[in-house]
Amino acid sequence: MQETAAKKPAGLRLDLSFVYRFSRIFVLALLVTFMALVTPNFLTGTNTINILRQASLSAILALGETIVILTAGIDLSIGAVLTMSGIVGATVLKMDGVPLWVGVLAGVGCGALVGLLNGLMVAVVRLPAFIATYGTMWIAQGLAVVFLRGYIIYDFDKRFRFIGTGYFLDIPMPIIIMALVFGVFWFIMHKSTLGRSLYAVGARQETARLSGINIQRTLILAYTFSGLCAGLAGMLFVARLNAAEAGLGDSLLLPVIAGVVLGGTSLFGGEGGISGTVIGVIIMMIIINGMNLLGINSVWQGPVQGAIIIIAVILDQWGRRAAARQQVGG
Amino acid sequence: MTGVPLIAARGIYKAFPGVQALDNVDFDLYPGEAHVLIGENGAGKSTLMKILAGAYHPDAGTIEVQGNEVKIQNPREAHSLGISIIYQEYNLVPFLNVAQNIYLGRAPRRQTPLLGALVDHKKMHADAETLLRSLNTDVDTHATVKFLGVAQQQMCEVAKAVSVNARVIIMDEPTAALTSREIEQLFNLIRLLKSKGIGIVYISHRLNEVHEIGDRVTVLRDGRYIDTKQVSEVTVDDMISMMVGRSIENLYPRNYREPGEMALRVTGLSSQALRLRHVNLNVRCGEIVGLAGLVGAGRTELAKAIFGAAPYDSGAVEIFGQPIEKNNSPAKMVRRGVGLIPEDRKSEGLALILSVAENVVMASLERLFPRSFVSGKKEASVVDGAIKDLAIATPSGKRQVQFLSGGNQQKVVLAKWLATNSRLFIFDEPTRGIDVGAKAEVHSLMDRLVAQGAAVLMISSELPEILGMSDRVYAMHEGRVVAEVPRAEATQERLLAYMMGQENGNTRNN
């Protein structure tokens, strides 16, 4: 009970919880050093910007996903919702006489709406998040295919494309938008009562409920945020590619979830946060980019990412337990 | 004490980040004795026992088991040395039956070749049966643990401990969740074990138990060894002053006053699922109303129904004169100024992986931050205030609640509800696992609450607490309120009779 450090046999002891907390930064630093050594092109300005630009789109998705995972849920529909919102937004943009912002809003709104439906299924109908969002994934993807029937919507207004390809003060727009989303979410998670509720619901739902926290509202908002992020990322994708097609969001789910778990958010809810996620996503992007630079066949990207998810979760649990065990001795 | 001690621990040190939990502590235990270990919350009792059970490793110190120095690396080694522990928090697997729990991981295998990997259920149940009978209990070995009462679960824990041929059984606050009758059963069991030469380490905050069951008592304070005495040589007051370092004049500080406005009125509340039958009761502002009953009488269920946390079929609830729509939610009740301090702190009172601070403000987010914006300064002042007021032993508000001692966790739950500024509090076992000093503080805090015009409905399995704190007492039996007893007429015997359904009260409710 005294507020003193161990005064008897203290000795030198590595503070594992400190190591654990900063382990992501170590991994990132290690990875950057390694890549810089093996590939000369890695540390060039263009490649760095490239990685960050790619990372920013995934990061926007991952930020929303993090919030859902923090509530002890999961959103498997983000890739499909991205596709569907991109197509809805693109369709509205192509309508005559409709202002650009309405098109963007339609895409983002479509994502938010699907997220809201996910939230209702999880919070009100009480479906397992895995089932609800897995179903949504197939519905959204299917609708996108049915709607486009193999066509591609392309060639958009330059002012719209600016949000995907333009620069502001020499910084690519997607990075700026990602930073804005991060700022807003950081504020929500750390400075608002909603953030507290999200962590409480994820850490122990029954306690949160008996503490007067509105569980349904909290969960619905979490899934709506995730859908909104998918919608926004969808519009950025369309702006960057200057096209919308039914394969827009393919193969995005995997690196996003890998980024979230690499970032240290616990799949059991209540632990972790969005700052780790950004680092996790950047690590994922460097790995993918590195594999490209090293000329590794892209078919290997799937297995590598799958393995990373599993290893990351194992290491994370192990690290958490080791840090906790040091707290409890041993 | 003569002979070779079963356990002799010398000069034990153990530090956690920011806390010296044990600071040069000695402890020993002889065959056939019950050695009681007492001390305030966070004094290091559980930590010392976890070291003996191999769950933690000491930073320094020696442990001898029957004269041989040992290093206990893990719980399995402790078992093989004959040391069993029943933790403060129960450790049975809820979905398995009694026999499976007793022989968890050690189930007897079939003797037939080829089938040797299969569990011999017949033998397992027969063994469990013999074991339970030898402990004079009648728990069914086929019963799923989830459906057992707390007392029966405890019997299983004891049986499990005995089944490894334990020579030492450590019980960490075994009676915290038991009622007086069940405690008597447990004590008989302990006497039986003692007569078989087993040594018992017994941790409790209920000091009146020390004389009943203990032979020697050791006191820890702030991680330091204070003294070991023969139980016959010390009084309860001596123990308190050794534990706290001062004496506590009054465990039940109450100022009784004229009750005010009606805070809670329950009429004809019934629920099939909760097994509540036509419950009537009321609580006025300025009053502490006790709710007595045996485990299973429906007190916790009633509290949850009132709080909107569990549905009921019929009846009416009024809060401060306002009728409440049926099957309200806790969120709405919190907004109306009602707080429920739940019985089960780990699964209902706390989010263990969150910090002390996050837990403390959890129920008052709307009140403290009406504009949804969390001010760190305001939060810190509330949290630091609570840590100080309730003397919560934690290095800071940032520590995860799971690393606090049991009693300090309970204080965090209390702090959470005090921060809400509610006007009607339902306390469900508010001082379970809390040391005497803190108990007196919680009691005076309750008295202060009602002095400020709040109303308190207090559920407690400790009759002295009910008698010492209540303006009025309701007794419950099998889902009914069977009696309402004013303070002047409340005696332990009378309440017990009502609680056991032996007598019909003067205000029978159906």
Ligand SMILES: Nc1ncnc2c1ncn2[C@@H]1O[C@H](COP(=O)(O)OP(=O)(O)OP(=O)(O)O)[C@@H](O)[C@H]1O
């Ligand atoms: N795993 C842990 N990590 C960090 N600190 C711990 C841990 N376990 C215990 N402590 C700290 O060590 C001190 C002693 O705790 P311990 O659980 O032994 O107290 P106790 O005497 O059993 O109290 P109680 O009566 O409340 O159960 C407390 O200050 C507690 O916060």
Ligand SMILES: [Mg+2]
């Ligand atoms: Mg303890």
